[in-house]
Amino acid sequence: MGERLALKTEPFAAEREWTVEGVPVLSALAQVPEPEGKDRTARRIKRFYRLQCRAFLRYCEKCLLPQAAAEYRAALEASRPLPAFRAELSYRVTYNEGGLWSVCTQTRETLGPGPALVTRRGDTWDLAAGYPVPLKDFFPAGAAWKKRILRHAEEEIRRRERAGAGRWREDWRRQLRRRFNPQNFYLTAEGLACFWPMYAIAPASEGVPVFLLPYGEGVSPERKAGQGS
Template sequence: MQTITNKTLADTLYYEDIPVLTYTIHYPYFTTTCGYTTAWRINNFYRFQAKQKENYARTTLYKEAVEQAKYQKENNYPFNNYEVLSIYQITYNNNCIVSLYTDYYTYLGGAHGTTERTSETWDFQTGKRLSLSDYFPDDPMFMESILAEISRQVTDRLEKEPSTYFEDYPSLIQGNFNIEGFYVTPEGIVIYYQQYDIAPYSTGIPEFLLPFQNCTKNSNT
């Protein structure tokens, strides 16, 4: 099992006396007995991602926020400051395997913000980032099985809560499927879709659990 320390990049940026943008970017720092070199590489991966997000906030988004603040001030409109928030969640940490996802939220002054999710599952012994196919090594048709199970779960959910998914969800499930859009929990593999991929904003980020007994490999290997 790995030990995780939280690291944070945060600041509030101003235009004149107006706070136009705030950002808070959390990212993990790992220590492990499974492999010092692999931990160093994985830590660099998250450090680099965090710095990229910070740079984007301090340059591109800050410039946009300043322009918007100027316009709002000139026209006597209230200005809602921009916000960036990046939060990770460790979903599995056992032996030398770690899985996590990161939700990257941006608010640009509109009715609501947007959230984009990314995820990784690591083997700290080898340094390999595990893929979805690693959990189905003996099943060449695993993709079809996953898509069918997701469709079944959506159908069940719609019976209980109508209108929580788009009407053309069967084609959207297949067309918007991202093979990297998964993370691991003690119960199984969770497949997720981004906002608006298969459901309206109010549904959030749709998630679908595939229990480990339905896989041909468990998370301990």
């Protein structure tokens, strides 16, 4: 068999609803990628995202349900409209060629009148090896890749500030470095997307800040495809 260059997937979905005294107070919908095929890589990726799906539903039951139940009882006592909390896990395949498969998964928790809490993660898989690829592998050996990413993000924030686009925390420069996580990235056709958690460097109105580092000058989506770390 030839080397796998792309991965075909279909969505796998699971839905749950929890009630208090027969009244629905929390619903959850999870959708994760389900690879086609039965080779080692497909099985490993399938198992990984099925586990992520189960972990999300357990989190909803153990952490969100008590909040929803408490809010339901408080609303009942105060004769307020009964709450209906909702949590969602979704995904988007952002890159799928050259032996690399990149996916962005995201959870959204709507727990009241305030902004929804959004949490994102990115995974980039080497389809030949069957394992995730670390961020450093997309830069030349010995490159100061972290410094380059942070410098690019800082320049982009300054550019957006000059254009009047976006709002940022007063201490965003310090938090940009403090909250940097090398696992928070995914590939796209245009470049390498690095992101920061919601609230880390900007208010809720900005959601999850993402900065795209274009390919070129040593940054490549093909640098170590199939070679491992």
